[in-house]
Amino acid sequence: MSQVRLSNVSKEYDGDILAVEGLDLTVDDGEFVVVVGPSGCGKSTTLRMVAGLETVTGGEIAIGENVVNDVRPQDRNIAMVFQSYALYPHMTVRENMSFGLRLAGEGDGEVRDRVEDAAEMLEISELLDDLPKQLSGGQQQRVALGRAIVRDPDVFLMDEPLSNLDAKLRTQMRTEIQRIQEDLGVTTVYVTHDQTEAMTMADRIVILNDGKLQQVDPPERCYDEPNNEFVAGFIGSPSMNFFEVTATDHDGGVRFESPSFEFTLGVDIPSGEYTLGVRPEDLTPNREGGYVETVVDVVEPVGSDNFLYLQTARGSSEVVARVESEFRPTVGDEITLGFDVDDMHLFGSDGARVPVSQTQLTDSA
Amino acid sequence: MSLAEERTQTGDDSRLAQSAAHVKRNRRAYLLIAPAAVFLVAVVGYPILETFRLSLYRSPADSTIETFVGLQHYVDIFNSDIFYRLLWQTGRWVAVGVAGKTLLGLLIAVHLKGDIRGRKFFRTAFLIPWGIPYAISAVVFRWIEHPQFGYLNAILLKLGVIEQGIGILGNPDIAWLGVVVADIWIGTPFMAIIFLAGLQSIPQDLYEAAAIDGAERWHQFRYITLPQLKSVILMATLLSTIWTFVSFDVIWTMTGGGPISTTATLVIHIYQVGLQNGNLGLGAAYSVIGFLLLLLFAVVYLRVYTRGGEEL
Structure with missing residues (x-):
């Protein structure tokens, strides 16, 4: 050996x-x-x-x-x-x-x-x-x-x-x-x-x-x-969802803007262009204060879970979400998706991971 | 009619009916192979039967009168020393020739498969001897081996191996070797190409697995290449044996069977007896013996090598 x-x-x-x-x-x-x-x-x-x-x-x-x-x-x-x-x-x-x-x-x-x-x-x-x-x-x-x-x-x-x-x-x-x-x-x-x-x-x-x-x-x-x-x-199936976003300082946090959404999160990163990634299993449908409005395109039940293939209401980006098997929407349903800040991944323009530290928002957005 | 007889009869009937149905179902296929079958019967089947028939007659070539002599020709052949000498000379010719072609062919194929510079050129170049008419190659070799003007003697003299030119084709002891060399030169490319095709069908990862298992090049050849090439070698040597056995032009062009018949094989003798001396019946009897010898060889050879139930 x-x-x-x-x-x-x-x-x-x-x-x-x-x-x-x-x-x-x-x-x-x-x-x-x-x-x-x-x-x-x-x-x-x-x-x-x-x-x-x-x-x-x-x-x-x-x-x-x-x-x-x-x-x-x-x-x-x-x-x-x-x-x-x-x-x-x-x-x-x-x-x-x-x-x-x-x-x-x-x-x-x-x-x-x-x-x-x-x-x-x-x-x-x-x-x-x-x-x-x-x-x-x-x-x-x-x-x-x-x-x-x-x-x-x-x-x-x-x-x-x-x-x-x-x-x-x-x-x-x-x-x-x-x-x-x-x-x-x-x-x-x-x-x-x-x-x-x-x-x-x-x-x-x-x-x-x-x-x-x-x-x-x-x-x-x-x-x-x-x-x-x-x-x-590459790791994870279905693959992570990616969105191109512009980040700017806002209310002690950061405002993320993309063609599909804009929201403010209590995080501390320099302003600039980023790729924001969220895994399908980290997206929660119809969460209070959700961030991304989508329309259901395809529902794929795999038994233990359902895979939802969605389009953002604005910008027509594709989003995949993995949800509990009990949650089975029909095609065309409008769903707002949310996620925990902990589950958000950010990558700089060179593709490298950008560490995200959380802060307290001064004014909830 | 007893019950047993009746049963047999119905069995036969149904088998007959089955064959008839089979023919009917495949009528188109049978129709399509019919011309080839007729052709084969005409050019192969008929001559074989005719040779058998002729071997039972005394039949001078310039005469229309045939005299039935039964198996007399065969008795004469088996009682003559010439036959046994021919057998020995033919066996020697085939064994050394086929072995030489096989070994050289294998050697060339193994090296042509390797990653060598100019591989395509060599692959084509090695085929050339096979593409030249055999008689021309034979003439070239007769020149090469010429006692006074031949390259072989010149080279051997220059190297000091011999002191004076030797007439290889005129020496009863070694003339057959002089002819075998030419035959090997002509027949090797075919073997090399067949072996090369066989080698290329052996998956590379077997060699890689063997290398990792600790096999040196020789082990890889012995335990991977040879067993994987077995069926190809079997078919190629069988074909080569048949071709070498019946080969005529190389020997005839180089020595005409001489000196003192030491390079004559069964086929040369058949030509001399049957066509030159005009003794068609005796020539036919020799042909029949040659045919049966080859048939026997092929059957035994295939039996021995496919004993393990392998299919070719």
């Missing part, structure tokens, strides 16, 4: 395409880190650089004490689970799982014991003599995990391992991977584009966009205090 450290790591393709730019990240020993971001953000490239499948064009990657930039994948003592599983089609499950151990020169007895232990842990003991093509997607996924586990590696690398599974199986395997990782305590870097996986599995989330690091924090913190507008919009 080992720490994984990336210092100012960059990856440039063909001299002009920058896939990863100056990435600094330390994954602690035994930690489960999920790297998340939209397609093309450089997350898989980062993982493949740690694996040694891609060369590093700038910076340094270390596993444990050793800088591994020039170390081949064979010599890194890592294990990787691929999106496609990459099981050897002509080998049985047992042969697939024992391949690495045999190459490492382990004895027959040792190989058998370790493969059978791992198979038991993953509940695939009865599949050991089957070929991959005889297995379902979920079973193949388990075998791929098994192949990683038996090697007793320093680091687990997982490249979107659940994206080929159906929704139910995905949820199940999510818990299972977490359980296994906790049991084994192996440092794990897990790449996904699915923010639910990131939120539910990670000790810390690493959010990338355009090859640049956006935030590294525990899931709750990424959700509650996003570093910037990108993180705010």
